[in-house]
Amino acid sequence: MNVRKVQDIIEPQFVTEGAGVRLRRSIATRRLDYLDPFLLFDHFGSDDPDDYLAGFPMHPHRGIETVTYMMAGLVDHKDSLGNSGTVGAGDVQWMTSGSGILHEEMPRPKDGKMYGFQLWVNLPAKLKMTRPRYQDVPSAGIPEIVREDGVRIRVIAGDVDGVRGAVTEIYADPEYLDVSVPAGRSFGQPVPEGHTAFAYVFEGEGVFGADAGGGGTTVPATRLAVFGGGDVVNLRAQNRSVRFLLFSGRPLGEPVARYGPFVMNTKEEIAQALADLRNGTFVK
Ligand code: CO
Numbered sequence: 001m002n003v004r005k006v007q008d009i010i011e012p013q014f015v016t017e018g019a020g021v022r023l024r025r026s027i028a029t030r031r032l033d034y035l036d037p038f039l040l041f042d043h044f045g046s047d048d049p050d051d052y053l054a055g056f057p058m059h060p061h062r063g064i065e066t067v068t069y070m071m072a073g074l075v076d077h078k079d080s081l082g083n084s085g086t087v088g089a090g091d092v093q094w095m096t097s098g099s100g101i102l103h104e105e106m107p108r109p110k111d112g113k114m115y116g117f118q119l120w121v122n123l124p125a126k127l128k129m130t131r132p133r134y135q136d137v138p139s140a141g142i143p144e145i146v147r148e149d150g151v152r153i154r155v156i157a158g159d160v161d162g163v164r165g166a167v168t169e170i171y172a173d174p175e176y177l178d179v180s181v182p183a184g185r186s187f188g189q190p191v192p193e194g195h196t197a198f199a200y201v202f203e204g205e206g207v208f209g210a211d212a213g214g215g216g217t218t219v220p221a222t223r224l225a226v227f228g229g230g231d232v233v234n235l236r237a238q239n240r241s242v243r244f245l246l247f248s249g250r251p252l253g254e255p256v257a258r259y260g261p262f263v264m265n266t267k268e269e270i271a272q273a274l275a276d277l278r279n280g281t282f283v284k
Pocket of ligand 1: 105
């Protein structure tokens with residue numbers, strides 16, 4: 001067993017996106033541009049609805065997957081394929097844009113609150129123009145493991161203790177876990193060697209990466225920790241409980257040409273996406 005050490009700690013940056021949504025971004029910044037295969041990670045939400053009500057009006061995506069996980073409040077969405085719905089607290093929407101969709105995502109509060117996360121996962125060259133697909137999983141459809149020591153794990157994607165996550169058949173073979181660890185308790189999870197892995201701590205704090213030789217790195221909310229090589233991620237909560245998201249996925253190792261909501265392999269493919277949008281041939 002080779003424990004993964006924290007290699008980098010990222011402090012999210014405040015950015016404004018969509019029609020004026022203030023959010024905390026940890027991947028897709030000058031500090032951390034790309035964590036192959038993960039293209040972007042945003043933590044959105046605020047106690048002030050003026051920070052988000054303008055939402056994300058109709059916009060395109062091509063060549064990527066966007067994963068929305070809500071903690072509080074709601075996001076209403078509709079798209080160019082005729083899909084519409086609402087992602088509520090605890091729900092996940094895993095959207096494979098493939099060749100292209102146009103959609104809008106409009107957050108609104110429930111009981112005065114709205115917050116959640118959006119992750120972008122890259123698609124390999126051979127799937128960039130695949131047919132768009134949604135996996136909408138209501139909160140009740142996400143397996144939740146409660147261990148004897150009180151550690152709780154919601155398995156959005158991946159496998160934990162023999163329990164398979166709600167979202168499957170994703171190329172990057174990703175793992176997406178929502179983990180709550182009480183004070184004084186520990187958590188460990190095998191992560192395949194060679195897969196990129198990171199955690200986003202959003203409540204409390206914990207120590208990642210301690211092994212027989214000690215060490216370990218304290219990561220408080222709200223910070224993103226990037227892990228180095230190894231085959232297991234571990235965490236110990238000391239005086240405080242901690243809640244974090246754990247992600248891993250197989251890197252693509254392909255060239256990235258990125259332009260806003262389009263992520264392709266070459267500049268020519270980006271130019272094609274823009275031309276398709278102009279010509280009204282974007283949605284296949
Ligand atoms: Co979008």
